[in-house]
Amino acid sequence: MKTLMRLMIYVKPSARWVVAAVIIMILATLFDLIAPWILKEIFDKGIAVKNMSVVISLTLLLAGVQALKSAGMFLQGYSQELVGQNVVFKLREELYAKLQRLSFTYYDKAQTGQLMSRMTGDIEAVKNFVGFGAMALFTGLLTFVGTFIFMLWMQWQVTLISAVTIPLILLVLWRFYRKVGPAWSSIREQMGKLTTTLQENISGIRVVKSFAAENSEKGKFAARNKQNFETNMERAKLEAKSFPLMGLFGGLTFVLMIWLGAIFVARDEMSMGTFMAFQWYTWGMIWPLNMLGWQINIMQQAVKAAPRVFEVLDADVDIESPDAGRETKGMKGFVTFDGVSFYFADQDRKSDEPILKSIDFKVNQGEVIAVLGATGSGKSSLIGLLSRFYDTSSGRVLIDGTDVRDYELDGLRRSIGIVPQETFLFSATIRDNIAYGYPGATQEQIEHAAAKAQIHSFIEGLPHGYDTLIGERGVGLSGGQRQRVALARAILMDSPILVLDEATASVDTATESAIHEALLEVMKGRTTFIIAQRLSSIQHADRIIVLERGKLVEQGTHRELSERNGFFRKLFEQQQKQQASL
Template identity: 75%
Template sequence: MKVLLRLMKYLRPSTKWVVLSLSLLILGTLIDLIAPWLLKEVFDNGIAKKNTSVILGLTLALAGIQVIKSFAMFLQGRSQELVGQNVVFTLRKQMYEHLQKLSFSYYDKAKTGQLMSRMTGDIEAVKNFIGFGALNMVGGLLTFIGTIIFMVIMQWQVTLLSMSTIPLLVFILFRFNKKVGPAWGQIREQMGRLTTTLQENISGIRVVKAFAREQAEQVKFEKRNDENFDTNMERAKLEAKAFPMMGFYGGLTFLIMIWLGAYYVAKGQMTLGTFMAFQWYTWGIIWPLNMLGWQINIMQQAIKAAPRVFEVVDTPIDISDPANGGIASAPIKGNVTFEHVSFHFADQDQEKEEGILQDILLDVREGEIIAVLGATGSGKSSLIALMSRFYDVSEGRVLIDGVDVRDYELDGLRRKIGIVPQETFLFSASIRENIAYGVPEATQEQIEWAATKAQIHTYIESMPFGYDTLIGERGVGLSGGQRQRVALARAILMDPPILVLDEATASVDTATESAIHEELLEVMKGRTTFIIAQRLSSVKRADRIIVLDQGKVVQQGTHKELFEQDGFFRNLFEMQEAASVG
């Protein structure tokens, strides 16, 4: 009931259309109730009395109200669809906006396929009930009650006796509603898993083919597909049991009414017109109850789908602007301080397990170039992520220009930190749009300047459509190195006071890397720069090198100072020197 009440709140913006739909529904229901009564009058006051004028008048009246009903149904259908689409629009907008506000910690656990299933199929199920099922249930109820009232007024004995099978029909509906709800819950969940499997396979198709795992992936998908098929068949079995029985009892009601009606007409206790009207009215009892089975289906889909949508919408936003709106970030210069910073993931036991970062003390001056080295899993990327508030520190503070990053206005803070991530992502758009993603108003000259600094301008110019060349999803159509350089140009174009290069040249050859670093010298001038790298060639121009190991700063100094010490840096230097000689 709570789910239904919450869904009804989404009807408020469309109140006038709901009222219009309901009014037209009531009008259509009244016409359906009046029509059999007019038929009764045709027989009793027209045919029985051989009054042709009454027959003609009542027939024309029947035709007229049917025209009115048809027009009302047209308007009602349009209004209902508008209400449903407004609900879908609002729900999708609300869910998408909320997804944009959720932090990295949410996406670390969330499955893309599940989110896609909720954004599409689940919201569509809600729309079907709100825009169609709910109002039709109301219409069915009004028709059922109104029909009984009209029939009782005309001939109450036949009415009550004919309805003797209705309790059995209602009992079947009750049992069906009780069982079909859990079935639809399983179907919605399994559809999410099926979508997740499909999404992962398409996203990782290169890995699948590289390891010749097509058959294994097909087996995995078939398993999910079989589970979905079996659950749908279980739900279909429930329908196959319930709907024929409902049809049987409905037909039995009709047969009882014919037998009793004919008997009462023969005894002179019921007119022929009333008997004819009762045949029409009987469907006003049977049809709403039979249709209720389908409407219960629609309702249960919505009841099981809506919580999956609300689960996303209700997820707390753990990283957001301060209550006062935050400090404007326009004057940021680039002084960065890590003050006894520790970081644990939200689900990590901070007392039993060591964190990703532990008691980091680091002071970076404006314009300084800092290289961050360390083995995989040492916490290099996490250190940088805390600066942009992709995550919040567990202990300590990260300060930029002496201000805690949690006190800055969030969007403004992130616009001041240009990041070239380790995992390059490009959108399905033109190269121009990808480079200008952070600065959509950038001129062609500015875009070309950034591309030149990233050593990608010449290649783009050689393409058939230049900067207007469309690239596929995730940058398909470009090599790994080219994608990285486009991402580098995207960060450079933002002209941020703080620049982060997270393995930004890992996918390019050493000659291109050297050329990029020569161009970056001018870009990095006067800009605080963090370089996360594995190759020492990437960090030789750094003012200072920070070495992380298991979340702690174990070495810190210049290239020369660290080379003179035993430790990770010199070991890495010697390994790379040996590799280059070999």
């Protein structure tokens, strides 16, 4: 009930259309209730006394009632669909907006396929109930009650005796209602898992084919698909047990009514017109109960799907822009890490080592800082704290003397141009990808950024130049080309702080050298962090910071660290040997 009440909040903006649909539905139900009575009058006051004028006039009236009902059903159907679509529109809008607000902490644990399933299938299930199921349920109940009252008014003895099977139908419905809810809950969960498996396979298809793992993936998908099939068949078994039984009891009601009606007509205790009207009314009493099973199905789908949507909407947003966030206009780029420690949200702080522990260092405006360390040393986490992808567990990260948590969030992130280690490009033109963070950039600005990233000549050589469409995730480009497009995107932002996270790892040595030369101009007056494994990538760094297991163990210039017997020197000697062996 709580879920249904919450859904009604989304129906409220369409209250006018709901009222219109309800009024039309009530009128249509009244037409349905009047029609059998008109049929009764046709038999009793027309056919029985051979009065054709009454037959013709009442038949025309019956046709008019049906025409009015058909027009009303059109308006009702349109109103219901509009209400359902409005609810879906608002839910999808809120859900997508919430997904944009949720931090990296949420996405570290969330499954893309599950989120896609909630955005599509689960919301569609909600729409089916709000747009059709709820009104159909109300219509059925009103029709049943109204029909029962009309039948009692016309011939109460036949009505009561014929209705002895109704409690049996209601009992079947109650048992079905109790069991179908958990079944739909399992189906929604299994569908989310199936979508996740499909999404992962398609996204990683190149890895799958590289390792000739198609059969393994087929097996994985087949297992998920089988689970989904079996869960649906369990639900279908419930329907197969319940619906035919309801049909049987409904048929018995018809048989009883005909048998009793015939007896009462033979005794002159019931007119032929009333008998014919009861044929119609009995259907009006049985179909709402039979349809109630399908409506319960639709309702249970929505009741089990809606909490999955609300779960995302109710997820805590742990990183938000402060109410009176400081503007970043005029930011210079003085960076301070003051006693910074960091744990992931699900880490056990008593037993697990922190990702970063007691990090202290300062960076002056325009200084180029290289961050070195083995895999898992905390390099990317360090940069994530700078952009507030995560918040520190203790200590502070300051830019120009202000805690990053006090800055307006969008402004803070626009002030830090990032070239991530995992390059992501959108299914759009190269121009759109480069200008993603600065949609208003001129063509000249875009080309200038591309030239600095050593990608302009390549783009110019394409058949459509900057209007060339690239595939999903940039599959139309090589790894190095994608990385250079991402670099151009960061350069175009013209941010006071630049972060290069393995930004040249996918390019050859010659291109890397050319990019570094071009970046010398870009980095002038700009605070720059370079995360790299190649020492050639940090040759222009003013200072090098070395992380080991989350601790800052070394910092200094290239020469200073070369003279110490630490991580940097070992890495330097190792790469020297590798180059000598080539």
